[in-house]
Amino acid sequence: MTRRTVSWILVVVVAVSALVIAAVDEGEPQTNSDRAYSLAKDFACPVCQGQSIAESDVPIARTIRRNIRIWVDEGRSEAFIRDELVSIYGEDIDYSPSTDGISALVWVLPIVGGFAAIAGLTIVFRRWQAEAVSEATAADEALVAAARRERNDD
Amino acid sequence: MSNAAIGAGAVALGMACAVVGSIIVVLGLAGRRPRWFAEARTLVFGMMAASVGAFVAMERALITRDFTVAFVAENGSSRTPALFNFATLWSALEGSILLWTLILCGYVVAVVLKFRRQGDDPMVGWAVLTLFIVSGFFFLLMLTVATPFDTFDPQPLADGTPFDGPGPNPLLQNHILMAFHPPVLYLGYVGFTVPFAFAISALVTGRVGEGWLLATRRWTVMAWGLLSLGVVLGAWWSYETLGWGGYWAWDPVENASFLPWLTGTAFLHSVMVQERRGMLRVWNLSLVIATFSLTILGTFITRSGVLQSVHAFSESGIGPAILTFFGLIVVVSLGLIAWRGDELRSPGRIDSPISREGAFLANNVLFAAFAFVVLLGTVFPLIVEAIDGRTISVGNPYFDQMTMPIGFTLLFLMAVAPVLPWRKASGTVLADRLIWPAWMGAGAMVVSLLIGARGWAPTLAFGLGGFAGGAALRQVILASRRQGWRGFVGRTNGGMIVHIGVVLIAVAFAASNAYVRQGEFTLLPGETAEIAGHTLTYEGSTFREYSNRTEWTAAVSVDGGKAYEPGIAVYPFASQTIGIPSVRSTIFDDVALSVLSFPETEEDDVILRATIQPLIVWLWIGGLVMAFGTLLAVIPGKRRHPTSPTSARVPEPDQDPEPVGVDA
Numbered sequence: 001m002t003r004r005t006v007s008w009i010l011v012v013v014v015a016v017s018a019l020v021i022a023a024v025d026e027g028e029p030q031t032n033s034d035r036a037y038s039l040a041k042d043f044a045c046p047v048c049q050g051q052s053i054a055e056s057d058v059p060i061a062r063t064i065r066r067n068i069r070i071w072v073d074e075g076r077s078e079a080f081i082r083d084e085l086v087s088i089y090g091e092d093i094d095y096s097p098s099t100d101g102i103s104a105l106v107w108v109l110p111i112v113g114g115f116a117a118i119a120g121l122t123i124v125f126r127r128w129q130a131e132a133v134s135e136a137t138a139a140d141e142a143l144v145a146a147a148r149r150e151r152n153d154d
Numbered sequence: 155m156s157n158a159a160i161g162a163g164a165v166a167l168g169m170a171c172a173v174v175g176s177i178i179v180v181l182g183l184a185g186r187r188p189r190w191f192a193e194a195r196t197l198v199f200g201m202m203a204a205s206v207g208a209f210v211a212m213e214r215a216l217i218t219r220d221f222t223v224a225f226v227a228e229n230g231s232s233r234t235p236a237l238f239n240f241a242t243l244w245s246a247l248e249g250s251i252l253l254w255t256l257i258l259c260g261y262v263v264a265v266v267l268k269f270r271r272q273g274d275d276p277m278v279g280w281a282v283l284t285l286f287i288v289s290g291f292f293f294l295l296m297l298t299v300a301t302p303f304d305t306f307d308p309q310p311l312a313d314g315t316p317f318d319g320p321g322p323n324p325l326l327q328n329h330i331l332m333a334f335h336p337p338v339l340y341l342g343y344v345g346f347t348v349p350f351a352f353a354i355s356a357l358v359t360g361r362v363g364e365g366w367l368l369a370t371r372r373w374t375v376m377a378w379g380l381l382s383l384g385v386v387l388g389a390w391w392s393y394e395t396l397g398w399g400g401y402w403a404w405d406p407v408e409n410a411s412f413l414p415w416l417t418g419t420a421f422l423h424s425v426m427v428q429e430r431r432g433m434l435r436v437w438n439l440s441l442v443i444a445t446f447s448l449t450i451l452g453t454f455i456t457r458s459g460v461l462q463s464v465h466a467f468s469e470s471g472i473g474p475a476i477l478t479f480f481g482l483i484v485v486v487s488l489g490l491i492a493w494r495g496d497e498l499r500s501p502g503r504i505d506s507p508i509s510r511e512g513a514f515l516a517n518n519v520l521f522a523a524f525a526f527v528v529l530l531g532t533v534f535p536l537i538v539e540a541i542d543g544r545t546i547s548v549g550n551p552y553f554d555q556m557t558m559p560i561g562f563t564l565l566f567l568m569a570v571a572p573v574l575p576w577r578k579a580s581g582t583v584l585a586d587r588l589i590w591p592a593w594m595g596a597g598a599m600v601v602s603l604l605i606g607a608r609g610w611a612p613t614l615a616f617g618l619g620g621f622a623g624g625a626a627l628r629q630v631i632l633a634s635r636r637q638g639w640r641g642f643v644g645r646t647n648g649g650m651i652v653h654i655g656v657v658l659i660a661v662a663f664a665a666s667n668a669y670v671r672q673g674e675f676t677l678l679p680g681e682t683a684e685i686a687g688h689t690l691t692y693e694g695s696t697f698r699e700y701s702n703r704t705e706w707t708a709a710v711s712v713d714g715g716k717a718y719e720p721g722i723a724v725y726p727f728a729s730q731t732i733g734i735p736s737v738r739s740t741i742f743d744d745v746a747l748s749v750l751s752f753p754e755t756e757e758d759d760v761i762l763r764a765t766i767q768p769l770i771v772w773l774w775i776g777g778l779v780m781a782f783g784t785l786l787a788v789i790p791g792k793r794r795h796p797t798s799p800t801s802a803r804v805p806e807p808d809q810d811p812e813p814v815g816v817d818a
Contacts, residue, residue: 004585011592018599019613027608037672041400044547050405052550055398057733057750095549097534103546106534110527110556117519128503 036069039081042096046089064089158223161211161303165296168204168255171197172290179283188274194282195266195273198259201289205259208252209243212302216242221308221317225249228306231321231727233702238327244336245322247457247472248302253337254453255292257344262289265348269369277365280355281348288347291479299471300457321702324725324732331391339384339411343449345377346414349421350446353439357490362435362497367425372788374425374442375645378418379652379784385411386659386777397720397735397748399672399765401773402663404553409532410452413525417445420521426645427511430576433500436491437518443487444525450480455532506578513571520564527556554667558611565618565660568653569595569625591624607669615664619657626653648787655783658776666767674750678759686766688745689713695756702727705734706752708760712738712745720747720762744770 030038040054045061053061053068064085071081085093097103136144175197182190215223216239219232229246230239243249262285269278296302308317326332349370356366388411393401402408421441427434454476491498504511531548538546573587598620599613607613629650634641641647675683677692684690693709696719707721718736725732735748744767751761 004589007589008585008592011589011596015592015596015599015617018596018603019610019617021603022599022608022613023610025608027606031671031673033673034671037670042549042551044549050403050407052403055396055400055403057397062750090545092535092545092547095547096551097538097546097548101544102542103534103538103544106530106548106552107556109530110523113526114523117523121515121519125504125507128505 032072036072039068040065043085043093044095046093157211157215157220158303158305161208164204164207165293168201169293169297171200172286172293176283176286179279183276183279191279192273198262198266202259202263205256209256212243212252222305224304224306225302227308227319229322231319234321234327237333241333242322245326248300251295251300252302254340257340258289261344261348276359277355277361280358281351284351284354299475320728324728324730329391329395331387335387335391338380338387342377342381342384345380346446346449348373349442353442357494362494375784375788378422379781381415383777383781385415390774397733399746404549406532407456409528410455413528414445414448416521416525417441417448420518423514424518427514431502431511433502435500436498439491447480447483454480508579510574510576513567513574517567520560524560565622568622572625572629591621591628594624595621609668612664612668616661619661623654623657626650643786643789645787648783651783651786652780655776655779658772662769662772665769669768671766673764675762676759685764690764692760693717695753708749710747718747720749722749722752739771741771743768
């Protein structure tokens with residue numbers, strides 16, 4: 001094994017173990033306050049212009065923030081909070097469109113598009129690989145050699 | 155003469171210049187009278203003079219508080235401080251269209267001057283015609299649906315005090331960045347009109363070879379750099395003024411500025427494949443056209459009020475006008491591409507996916523996917539409402555989930571692509587060139603673990619960031635060893651500096667999102683709160699009166715040091731109350747403070763919100779590094795040898811003798 005191979009094996013081992021440690025060890029637990037903040041970013045302020053509950057400072061956003069905090073303190077699940085807010089303020093409070101009906105398209109279309117793009121590229125590359133490769137003629141080689149010589153002169 | 159009359163006259167003059175200019179160029183092109191369209195440039199200067207005249211008239215009206223101009227009566231005020239009074243011009247619809255037009259005319263003049271020696275070339279002729287038409291559209295907007303110079307009759311109030319306006323939106327007059335963010339952003343947006351004009355010209359003249367790419371390459375790079383800087387400045391402004399601790403919220407208008415950035419970035423990369431290998435012509439034309447039309451679509455989204463956004467101005471008739479223009483651009487461009495379809499078919503092919511051009515192709519697929527996700531998420535609520543009447547919202551969680559895998563893949567590509575040779579790479583070459591960037595990535599992960607960072611997503615982001623940053627550093631170091639100072643300039647090396655800026659932003663974005671801590675505290679004077687290792691002490695409150703507002707601020711010392719003063723400002727004439735956040739920044743983390751509820755008396759308690767996020771300051775530094783890298787990239791680097799196949803230019807008479815600083 002060359003030194004380079006050893007180096008690559010080491011670097012992969014280090015990176016993978018770091019990633020595993022980071023994923024398994026949860027570190028400091030999130031406080032309720034942090035959890036409430038991150039949830040507040042997932043909901044639209046019902047009366048604002050394109051601001052989330054976390055961003056807005058209008059009274060209703062404050063009320064909802066307070067409610068979210070109370071639910072978090074009570075140990076309610078994210079799904080409970082989501083359902084509760086949607087039933088009070090309507091579907092458009094949820095920044096994460098539901099996967100029912102037509103709104104599922106917003107999730108599906110990019111994935112379908114991504115697969116289509118990968119499939120398309122694979123086909124194109126296959127076709128390119130299948131095409132015959134033209135060999136350079138002696139005249140071509142001479143041209144390149146001349147150009148190289150000229151470049152190396154300056 | 156009154157400001158309103160001067161302004162209205164100037165707008166009419168500009169429109170006249172655009173119309174007459176277009177006609178002359180068309181007649182010149184149709185009758186093959188090159189002198190005619192060369193002479194049309196006089197009208198470009200007329201248009202420039204008109205837009206400067208209109209701009210000066212509006213600024214003069216704002217500065218002298220001339221309330222006979224309706225725009226000043228609606229948006230100006232005698233109480234607004236001088237700097238924000240100047241910036242009031244772009245704080246509302248009509249003025250921002252005026253600024254857009256001024257910048258556009260500036261670019262048109264620059265094009266005419268730059269290509270003055272090729273003034274009689276139909277290629278330049280068609281480009282100038284396109285620029286005349288686009289400018290004409292903006293003058294037309296100012297004549298019809300976004301008239302900046304309507305007059306107003308200011309009456310004194312009942313108690314005899316003279317008329318005064320409400321002033322601009324308070325949020326737009328509380329931070330100095332407001333003076334820079336919109337103009338820089340517009341410089342970027344509008345700059346893409348130039349490559350668009352040359353793309354149209356290449357399609358019409360049939361000279362779809364590489365000439366137009368070379369002609370507009372630096373224009374595109376500069377526009378892209380300014381757009382990047384404008385977007386970062388906007389994020390910075392929102393962080394400093396909105397007070398919720400965030401800087402990017404996937405707001406429709408933020409998305410509207412991000413979309414052309416995405417397609418523009420894709421273009422900057424794929425254009426190199428066309429230059430080097432003559433491929434992807436249709437794709438590149440489509441990207442230029444997409445970028446320009448997305449700036450127009452962005453204007454529509456911002457200015458029409460169809461989508462809810464903090465940036466949206468009042469609704470007006472401008473929406474249909476811009477949407478029509480957008481439709482026209484798309485139809486004409488696609489028509490031209492279809493018409494030239496045969497000539498656009500490229501001769502080359504990509505030999506191996508593991509090559510520089512293969513990487514650029516992957517880059518483009520990812521950027522296109524990114525743009526698709528952002529566009530879809532932005533307009534999806536409109537589509538759903540149109541189809542089945544449901545109102546839904548698409549925001550943060552959607553964009554975060556959908557774009558995160560794309561972001562990771564792009565970071566990985568940023569690490570691998572710069573070391574890939576053209577045509578084909580062998581495994582050995584890759585293993586040799588990537589080993590120490592890979593160690594930088596692994597090192598970044600280990601360091602982040604040691605300082606206590608956890609979670610797979612941010613750790614992966616740090617690792618890939620280190621990997622990509624290492625690859626960029628490697629290129630710059632090797633180039634500067636070989637070429638001295640020239641190793642820092644030119645497209646490839648400047649581009650690597652830009653990459654380093656992007657890596658800084660990606661790492662800061664990942665860290666600040668993953669490790670944000672927020673808490674709310676009710677404190678009496680002298681009391682202290684603890685959050686994320688920081689001590690906050692409420693020292694007392696102050697009340698101040700200014701010409702345009704009254705402010706209550708709370709003095710809060712952070713970690714026993716200097717006192718920061720978050721507060722609340724009341725703008726009585728706009729009947730609006732806004733928060734004044736205060737941020738302590740260090741290179742490690744930011745403590746952002748805002749006041750949620752203010753005490754009745756000095757002895758009462760205050761409710762404070764503190765948001766602690768690591769590495770925030772690196773977002774802004776990253777933005778500046780990107781701008782600096784862009785500047786380096788437009789400085790000519792290594793000179794191409796005339797025998798190099800990549801620098802062979804279409805021979806044209808009377809060519810601008812400036813050497814082409816290509817490197818790749």
